[in-house]
Amino acid sequence: MENYDVLVIGSGGAGMRAALEAVRQKDLRVGLMTKMFPTRSATGCAQGGINGVLKNMDPDDSLEKHIFDTVKGSDYLGDQDAIEYFVRQMPDAIRELDYFGVPFSRDAEGRIAQRNFGGASSPRTCFSADVTGHVILHTLYEQCLKHGVKILTEWYLLQIVVKNGELSGVVGYDMKNGSIVPITAKAIVVATGGAGRIYWLRTTNPFTSTGDGMAACLDAGIALKDPEFIQFHPTGLADTGILMSEASRGEGGYLLNNQGERFMSRYAPEKMELATRDLVSQAIETEIKEGRGFGQGLSAYVQLDLRHLGREKILERLPQIRELAITFEQVDPIEQPIPIRPSCHYTMGGIDVVDYRTCATTVTGVYAAGEAACVSIHGANRLGGNSLADIVAFGKFAGKGAADCARQRVIAEPSWVNAAAQSWEERFSLVTCRKTGAKISDIRDRLAEIMWNNVGVFRTETEMAEASTTVDQLIQEYQTVPVPNANKVYNTTFVNYIELGSMLTVAKAVVLGALHRQESRGSHCRADFPDRDDVNFLKHTLISKRAADYNIAYRPVVVTRHQPAERKY
Amino acid sequence: MRQITYKIERFDGTRKFIQEYSLVHQPGKTILWGLIAIKDTMDPTLAFTAACRSAVCGACAVRVNGQAVLACETSLDTTLDRFGDVLTLAPLQNFSVIRDLVVDWEEKSERLAAVKTWLMPQDGFSAQTGCRQTGSDFKKINTQAGCILCGACASECSKLTANSADFLEPFTYSKVWKFVADTRDQAATERIKGILDKGLWKCLHCAECITKCPKGLAPGEDIARLRRFSLRMGHDDSSGARHALAFLQDIAETGRLNETKLSMRSIGVWGSIKKLPLALRLLRRGKLNPFHLPRKVAGHDQIQVILKAVKESEQA
């Protein structure tokens, strides 16, 4: 039995920022639980930058503009009160990162350098070459070392235990020791990241982005908000889906079809390649569909051309992009265009946060932040540079919120988490004894295939209905899946089994949300409902789950200053 | 069909064993592809870690035929060309192994924390105002900031393999140098003092870390930078420091090394006396001649002029 006042789950940028905030309250027992060593997190994959109105590059930039860009980028689905709160925090949050030690690229006056990014009306994306997420992640880890944050490394979240609408604690799997551990906690912050791996082979995400926290919350009675909004990043490497940063477009890269044409001129004549991700991804897929791509079928692609930027700029501003293109696509961007295609990148939706100031959810004691959560500031489409911003801003609020909550609560009766842990022991024995059933990797691959083909960039009722049936079928098969590995020490088979369960749980919510949203908005692009429908769908989807049954409900979007208008770039 | 073999050094928590897996070769794949193929299709019990599969998270470092690499970025074909169709995969060296290819980072992070690898900002800066730094000063720390904590350098470090009690992981020295070189930091002096007795002069100069780092860092070079900095601070009273200084002194005096003086200068009279049995052995074999005092080399005046010009250039 372990116990904490505040337990943060997930050690990416949001989780570590939350833990740092909570640990400031000297009298609280704070723990940071993570299924891998902290610096392995998806935050490290973020390349391009972090948005904040510092006005270093453009004195005419303003909070107003960042707010409006984010609202417009969200296709008006973002809550405007939350967006305003977020945007106002960002300049301070970035200066604080500088003070923490993040090595930012600099302008001529030694201030943090800023660059152009998709959907932004001013150059406000702060960066460190093209490894911004990496340096933020490592700097936050350094700060955790500095403040002596207790890190439970390689502890896997099995269950969030809720009794009577209040948090009791969690059940963790201490992988290194090979034991299932009941943990009581007064408050938790769920910062477990996204679920991009439901598109297993066509995602920029690490293997670990399996929606663990989202599924655990759904199972604990907390809704998922807007799960149907999945961002497809326009520039994933054609073969592997690995990310080519938006900075490649921000620095002036061209997108070319097989005619050598900068096709964005037809989709976003003004912004061209710097339109938002949803629009660019849809443009690329349209080009491919209409025969103007290279290659065929799943291996079709268009080109990202950086050659005109010149060797020096590529080496200084986009060194990692170049390395990745050389390693994984055998193409040197200095010499040749890079084959790219959209790749699942980000889950705008997530755990339903009901108070953006604290990141509280509907269950007392449970807080959520980062990609796992949905506040919502990203709405139907997140702007590049707003995710690193999200994790440091809301990570901090969640850490504070959870700490304040912990002070108000007493530790729960341990018998509930003990009982939950006991049933996990039984489940471990049960599944590791099974001899027959479908293979974990087969179910995983079939899920990815149906999700990419039927719930991808373009969606229709028929295709999604088929996906829904298939996902249900896979969930059925999952009930009897064997885990042929009974050794409890670092049992990655068992972890993969639970991860698959999480992916199925989240995928079903994605399909349901998408099926019922009969409009096209942001990343959710329906061939059968091509227009945005503000009359019927200017609202958040809320998917909840009781036992095996999913329910769907809606909540109005908070609109303050910016009335929905047509989105043009 | 071309078959290839992964021979994997496994560990189940109590027992070590080697297991061989035969795979059908596919062109254009990576080492990690093979591990995933084994786990997905042959043996789900195989444990390894991997996350980003794009060489930025550091999770998948393993040893392939004695070379630490990131499995995700290492071309299988290139590796097969190098070593043949049977590959031996093992966990990183100089780490505790948890299971199969999974190693324990916890103790490494404690060792990082022990030398305070975090920014201690200058007094003029604050969390509210942030910091200032020139573009060229950013470039001084940019390379070291690229460390992904994959552990390849620690795995291959000859000194750590010999004895890790009085030496740190190479990446740790790179991190310390990053902060010493960071113009936003105020604790360079304290940092240097902190590593004087943590192996600063014990690196064997084997260049394994420089060779194996997948991100282009050169921890060995960073150790040299830290040593120079420590000497400028006046920390010249260790045998390693005296040894290095003795070389430059010999070059300045004659142009070449004086082996007899070197021992005295590095470890002093008492240290040298302790080495007497060895010295006698060398004397007996004619390998040591205490009366060999090198004369000044031809062109010694050039050497003096060069050293003087170097000093002037460095002061300018």
Added chain:
Amino acid sequence: MKYAFFPGCVLEGAAKENYIATTKVANALGIELVEIPGWSCCGASHVQDVDELAITALNGRNLALAEAMGLPLLTVCNTCTLMLRKAKAQLDNGQKEKVNQILAKANLHYAGNSEVTHLLWVIAGDYGLEKLKKLVRRPLTGLKVAGYYGCHLLRPPAIMDFEDYANPQSLENLIVTLGAEPVDFSAKLQCCGFHATYPAENDVIRITGRTNQSAAQAGADCIVTPCPLCQISLDINQQEGLRAVEGSRELPVLHLAQLIGLALGFSVDDLGINMLVSGREQFAARLS
């Protein structure tokens, strides 16, 4: 073939037998070595810890002296090779102008037109093993030789790019050419620790013990290395090393030139092999 010869400091001191062996072997092979007049210490992988510009400039002088002879530079020491090549790489990648300003004060100029190579690379490369094979008078038949590369002829590969650092073959190929049998051993690519002899003495002794034991257990009759520093370290620390790893069998550690010399017909005494501290009696017996 003609080279500006850079013997390095230990060939004047503790490994002077290698000077003799190298000269004899080069003569026999028809490789002309002209010692660089007034060469100075390469810095031995230490001087950069004190003053990086100083050692770059001093090696700039060494390189300029070889250029003045109109010859490529040849060494028989791993660390000398690395130090000189590293200086050359730094000069050729941005430091040239700065260092030439310094060298100019000593009436020297670095142009960058002399390559730096090592005897092993010459023989395994341009000279050719086929040509060497024809000159072998006494094939070392039945002799099991552990080829120990040492660090600085392989690493870092950005500077030492003769062959694959992870799977080098030049020594083994050379051993076969001489009629001997190469043995594979786990310590083949490991570090001897020489450069930390003073600050990390106990580690170096243990490393010596492990390395020798690794070669001995693989059945080697001797170790051969292209580096006199590896040779010294593995030879003179061997008694203590064996004690540290509870080993017993002494192994002679030969320099590359000495092993080639044996196959060319020179005697143990000719080549200074009798000056080894460890295993020389057993080795002499094994040869006869």
